[in-house]
Amino acid sequence: MIIKHRSRPIIIKKLESLLKRLPLLDEKREEIRNALRKCLSGYRGEQSLDYYYRYLTSNNLRFLHGIRILHKDYFFQIDTLIITPNFLLIIECKNIAGHLYFESPYDSMIRSLNNQREAFDNPVEQVKRQSYHLMSILNDLKCPSVPIESLVVMTNSSTITEFSPAYKEARSKVIKSSGLVPKIEVLSNKHPGTILSIKEIKRIIKHLLKQHLPEDPDVCRKFYIDPDSLLKGVFCPECDVQFLKRHQRSWYCFTCRKVYKNAHESALLDYALLISMTITNKDCKEFLNLPSTSQGYHILKSLNLPFTGNRKSRIYHLDNLVKKTTSKEDVSP
Incomplete structure (x- = not known):
């Protein structure tokens, strides 16, 4: 058993x-x-x-x-x-x-x-x-x-x-x-x-x-890497290295010419794994290379993430996003 x-x-x-x-x-x-x-x-x-x-x-x-x-x-x-x-x-x-x-x-x-x-x-x-x-x-x-x-x-x-x-x-x-x-x-x-x-x-x-306490290392600290030096933006799921452009509540790739609706979820997962399990509208704007914090607000709100604070000082918690993604990779014998 x-x-x-x-x-x-x-x-x-x-x-x-x-x-x-x-x-x-x-x-x-x-x-x-x-x-x-x-x-x-x-x-x-x-x-x-x-x-x-x-x-x-x-x-x-x-x-x-x-x-x-x-x-x-x-x-x-x-x-x-x-x-x-x-x-x-x-x-x-x-x-x-x-x-x-x-x-x-x-x-x-x-x-x-x-x-x-x-x-x-x-x-x-x-x-x-x-x-x-x-x-x-x-x-x-x-x-x-x-x-x-x-x-x-x-x-x-x-x-x-x-x-x-x-x-x-x-x-x-x-x-x-x-x-x-x-x-x-x-x-x-x-x-x-x-x-x-x-x-x-x-x-x-x-x-x-x-x-039981699962290991959860800070890999940036482990390898002496400044988080500010990491590449920002949303990667194309198809090309893997090409950055996407936000367009009409979706993401567009100029290389494979495809539209992706939820490509930001992978980028936010990277943010949670490498930088912080909490994020603000401003952080979201900067990490996803968005033109405005209002776009960051609408993206974070659409994910139904738990949060603390009012709209201007709101802090979103990314724990559920991480659990949702990593649980798919668990092995069930």
Whole structure:
């Protein structure tokens, strides 16, 4: 049973908007592209595991995807948490290509690819830290002492993993996607006794969901970009780079010669993701390159956005616009 569905991380949409709004010659473009590739790769790796989850035969599994909780002044995030009456399982997904070598708990994971070597945080130690935080939370809830298992799943089919003979823990915890189902069966046999009742499982889930805080980074600040330097205007949905002209309550593209009625919604979404979740008539006029604030007023009013203040000092809240757009990208297994 899927309790918390996986959703597309908001940072992906923010980075896409940032690349669209960044001047073409900005020196930060390649850095942002690389960050976007990394986020997309991780997300696709997590998605790929849905294929294997369907082969799990037990009906007593509860799935929580993408839990992020502040605990002891530290945010810890779990890609997938599987809750069973017998044990809990933390799954950390890694979509990393190349040859991966695990030396010891005290060393980084070394990736060799294209004649280059690169060090990564050791994911085995990462899931151990996640287990520690999760166990502490369960202890604070005064839950029964339930075993917490953890796995690192390499979702890239071309990945080769190698372990030093002494690092047996990594060998037992790091698996490929195809080994997930048999590994969970091994863990089920390892923990045959029921520890958590349905009521206790529901209490744990309710508490974790209540503590969940989605990551919502300020990408302009993250990459040291002045929001005033971003490109303003409404992009053509067809040409993608051509700016539209406001004409008779619609938008006209001089390149593809098409008329778009609601093209401003995408631009306002960029504004919300990159600059602010609130906007005034003046802000709208300037960001959409409109000739007057009255046009900004009519556009914002037409969206039925919640607002505070009177007409001259009115502030519109863009939260619903963001939710409406990003919810379409959520994944429902």
